[in-house]
Amino acid sequence: MSDAIVVSTAEEMLPAATAELRAALPGVRVEPLAPGTGLLTGDLDLATVARICRETPVVFVRHLMREIARLPLAELQARPDRLGEAAVAVLRAEPHHEIALQLWQAGNPDLPHRPDELWHMVADRLTEAGQIVRRAGQEWTLSVCLTPVAALLGLNRSSEALADWPGGRVKLARGREQISRAEFKLEELSKVAPVALPASGVALDLGASPGGWTRVLRQAGLEIWAIDPADLDSRLGDDPRVHHVRATAGRFLAETDQTFDVVVNDMRMTAEQSATVMLSAARHLAPGGLAIMTLKLAPHDPLRTVRNALETLARAYDVTFARQLHHNRHEVTVVGRKR
Ligand SMILES: C[S@@+](CC[C@H](N)C(=O)[O-])C[C@H]1O[C@@H](n2cnc3c(N)ncnc32)[C@H](O)[C@@H]1O
Structure with missing residues (x-):
């Protein structure tokens, strides 16, 4: 089966994502639809694209959606209620009783209603038609992506979207203790690609301030060398398990003879330097030890920067995840295990 797939990235990273997708999936086409949004076409289905994005990894793609229907912007402007009708029609063709409804805006479409108002209009119409509508956490997600040319409607398994958030935009609330x-970045990672932190042990935090x-x-139960x-921050000052x-x-790595169970690295330095420091850190990491880091992107050729750094990391680590998360600005989050 061949699907048209809506791909979401950070606004300025669509060209890098396009290059990655073309390399990972020869023969596909990616047509830009809006800033940070493209349409992938070729002889593919969503499950395959999602798997290849995870395994390759394709780092600049945050979210995938299988397009089922389209409502031109002029029609949506004149008759906003048509969006609810289109959503009902999608589910009539492919019935699922309980779904998550996710709606987001890509670019700046000129619309008579705010996205949250449109979400409620569509949700109300679906409820009227007998659907159970949630925001997330369902096996199936009905998506609406509002672009300057059309509203694109999609329906797919949430597990194939890469992130169970509208367009991959993970919204998190700032806690008082933060x-x-x-x-x-760590909280988002725990939601899109759960990482099993050990329940106890010692972690090394490079670039901790x-x-x-x-x-x-610390909250996860680890002792930390920061x-x-x-x-x-002064709130960490009295904690005897923070060094x-x-x-x-x-x-530090040249002088210490300690070993750690986890190493994290959020240092502000070039991706290549940071990956090289991680090779030194690997010598102090237990086999199978977890590594989480951010790679800072240079404005010039971000894809090459990431590929080179991943190649360096591969000398000591099996990389299990690499993606530009919503909370990564000019950086990519990488997870690996020491071999
Ligand atoms: C983005 S901040 C880290 C934020 C931190 N992860 C947090 O959650 O609060 C980057 C840090 O990297 C540190 N840094 C830069 N170069 C470093 C180096 N060579 N060694 C250790 N830390 C470094 C900076 O001092 C800065 O505090």
């Missing part, structure tokens, strides 16, 4: 916004990741790992020349070392990662 130390830094960097914590969102001000201490958001250290806080999250390495950064800069300060840690702050004011040094660069390179110096």
